[in-house]
Amino acid sequence: QQPVQSPQAVILREGEDAVINCSSSKALYSVHWYRQKHGEAPVFLMILLKGGEQKGHDKISASFNEKKQQSSLYLTASQLSYSGTYFCGTVQGGGKLIFGQGTELSVKP
Amino acid sequence: GAVVSQHPSWVICKSGTSVKIECRSLDFQATTMFWYRQFPKQSLMLMATSNEGSKATYEQGVEKDKFLINHASLTLSTLTVTSAHPEDSSFYICSVTGGTSGSTDTQYFGPGTRLTVL
Numbered sequence: 001q002q003p004v005q006s007p008q009a010v011i012l013r014e015g016e017d018a019v020i021n022c023s024s025s026k027a028l029y030s031v032h033w034y035r036q037k038h039g040e041a042p043v044f045l046m047i048l049l050k051g052g053e054q055k056g057h058d059k060i061s062a063s064f065n066e067k068k069q070q071s072s073l074y075l076t077a078s079q080l081s082y083s084g085t086y087f088c089g090t091v092q093g094g095g096k097l098i099f100g101q102g103t104e105l106s107v108k109p
Numbered sequence: 110g111a112v113v114s115q116h117p118s119w120v121i122c123k124s125g126t127s128v129k130i131e132c133r134s135l136d137f138q139a140t141t142m143f144w145y146r147q148f149p150k151q152s153l154m155l156m157a158t159s160n161e162g163s164k165a166t167y168e169q170g171v172e173k174d175k176f177l178i179n180h181a182s183l184t185l186s187t188l189t190v191t192s193a194h195p196e197d198s199s200f201y202i203c204s205v206t207g208g209t210s211g212s213t214d215t216q217y218f219g220p221g222t223r224l225t226v227l
Contacts, residue, residue, distance in 0.1 A: 040221070041219060
């Protein structure tokens with residue numbers, strides 16, 4: 001079952017903040033976040049493994065609410081380099097990573 | 110993290126021909142590799158799980174006779190698109206998992222292969 005992301009797209013000015021949400025109708029045991037630039041492969045951002053876990057690097061962080069079966073990715077003080085499509089992924093049987101439909105983020109100067 | 114390469118980076122072929130794409134894990138041995146396909150402006154869709162020394166496991170709706178997967182060694186998996194048609198044109202990406210247990214494994218992706226079938 002594919003996780004659902006929202007919003008589908010967001011446009012920001014440099015320095016603004018954004019939140020991307022990922023939810024699943026099935027129980028979540030972990031959430032993976034990736035960013036993909038146009039024409040390139042996805043790049044790993046982070047994994048959240050436990051309910052209540054929060055994690056971050058630089059100005060990108062994420063939280064995982066196991067009870068609500070959802071995760072959120074927070075981008076603060078966005079930079080031009082943050083532009084791309086963000087995918088959340090959930091692991092299903094056999095270690096298969098199933099991606100959400102993606103959120104396209106555009107950061108303008 | 111793991112370093113994954115794919116070859117070729119892009120390929121253009123005529124309809125009806127077969128195309129082989131290689132995925133290599135460069136710095137560790139991968140018993141499991143995954144193959145994804147991505148159409149423009151869409152998400153990555155898992156096609157199959159490639160297991161070293163055994164048959165691949167295909168996702169529902171993926172034709173196993175059309176997309177042949179061979180995982181003959183711990184560092185190499187190949188995807189062959191047989192009798193390719195224009196609708197097979199897509200971005201094919203492989204990934205390897207960096208561990209051996211469940212959902213904690215990070216997946217590392219190759220750079221992808223863009224297939225265009227004329």
